[in-house]
Amino acid sequence: MSETSLLGIRFRIHPLFWLVVGLSIAAGYFLETLALFVIVIIHELGHIAAARELGWHIREIQLLPFGGIVAIDEELEADPLDEIVVALAGPFMNVTMVAISFLFWKTGVWSDEWTRFFMTSNWLIAGFNLIPVWPLDGGRIVQALLCYFLAYRVAVLGSLGASCLLAGLMLGIGFLEQHVQLVIASTYLAILNAKAFVRFPFQFIRFLLGKHAGSVGINRIYPVTVEPNVTLLQAVQCLRKGQYHVFHVSGRGIVEERRLLHALLFEQKHQEPIARLL
Incomplete structure (x- = not known):
């Protein structure tokens, strides 16, 4: 480019x-x-x-x-x-x-x-x-709506999967109708979504780092109930955008989002049970 x-x-x-x-x-x-x-x-x-x-x-x-x-x-x-x-x-x-x-x-x-x-x-x-295909405006709106109701990881991967299917459908229509511009656009969109799938683990780490850096002062608190043996890596997959999470560990106590993220990102306790943070 x-x-x-x-x-x-x-x-x-x-x-x-x-x-x-x-x-x-x-x-x-x-x-x-x-x-x-x-x-x-x-x-x-x-x-x-x-x-x-x-x-x-x-x-x-x-x-x-x-x-x-x-x-x-x-x-x-x-x-x-x-x-x-x-x-x-x-x-x-x-x-x-x-x-x-x-x-x-x-x-x-x-x-x-x-x-x-x-x-x-x-x-x-x-x-x-x-059109609801990421990264078009419609795809971004769909992804944002999913992020509002679902965990970030589920929302993004779900929207990318749906975008790939829609881009493939558009590609098929483009070939059937012999519409060159639609073929070019849908092919490019499919490639972008495939690349986004591959890059998502790095994007998810950036998301976690951003939440760790900006979690202080967030007023929207979202409670999450987990079992004591849930690992930190499994717990962070419940995190949502724009909200501060408080994890209620069944029968044990409460772990705040910032403590969880610090243990995962900087103490490398990926497979540590969340109960160990209490």
Whole structure:
């Protein structure tokens, strides 16, 4: 991928993005291609504005053949509801652009043809991004909802599994309909989810480290009841995002999340029964 920086944000551009742009311009669609590029950028700026409002750090924006992805550092420790707000901020910008284009059309600034193209492009980009496949906006929303109701490990692995199945379904439809762009997009999404599966153990460690560093001061307390012989490694698999856990060890006492994480991460007591921490 080629890279550049703008306003302190790194942009990574996939080679296939330039290929799609080049083919579109060669076919005589320069203005349309430029408009699509602007729509994608404004969509991603919506995510950035919402993320920065929450105090998150934007690592980079990736421009792909079918749109863009914003990489954010804080999402591993973020509250699931905040993640949903950030994910919806992009499609919200598309809806806003549709409203503005309608206003331009009503006042005679834009022609019927150009307004139709601009509106359709925004609806398509917003709709595609809301497909429940990670890391699209819809996939992030689904993953955040699962994280709100389930343990982090179960939620992420479940959402990635569902994303792989949906990406495979999209790939099959793309082949049947001979839709080249859908084949390229679904293949890339399937590869991203496969890589996410492989990287998840490292992601889970980052999640645990983030919870250990930020657990003090969290007001949302979530109680978990476990048996005395449950290992620390098994216990941390019950942890959820945005909540501070208190483990009630049956018949023994209480172990707080921070003590559990310290023993696991820094004392290397992975297979130690949780009762030993009392």
